[in-house]
Amino acid sequence: MQHLEPCEERIDISDSAVNEHEIAVTTDWSNYKPSMLRKRKHKLLQQTAKGTPTKYGNTATQVLEEIGNTKAELNKLKMELLRKEDNRKMEIHQQQLQRIKLQNEHLKLQNELLSLQIDKIKNAQ
DSSP states (O other): OOOOOOOOOOOOOOTTOSOTTOOOOOSOOTTOOGGGGGSGGGHHHHHHHHTOBOTTSOBHHHHHHHHHHHHHHHHHHHHHHHHHHHHHHHHHHHHHHHHHHHHHHHHHHHHHHHHHHHHHHHHHO
8 A cells, every 4th residue: 555645735935036937736735825916926827827727717817808798798788678668768758749739720720710710700790
């Protein structure tokens, strides 16, 4: 029976490193801190994190792009809906305006008819 030692690989980056892109892959993340991603020497770690697939098979950047595209499409649909609603309200307003104009014309004709009837009655006396 063989006895295996636990793997304790760590990120090995020195400030005086010639090539910043030489980062050893780690399986032990016990010393990881989120502030490490903000440091210049961990730029490659950021770049590799962007390309890391999520559990759905997409990278975080792809997911964010999909969210942005979905929001843009949603905004386009909202604008289209608002335009249709605006056009519908404008048509209703035009119909109401036309109805009011017809009612006013009807009232004018009734007034004219009544005034002619009054004149006819006055002339008959």
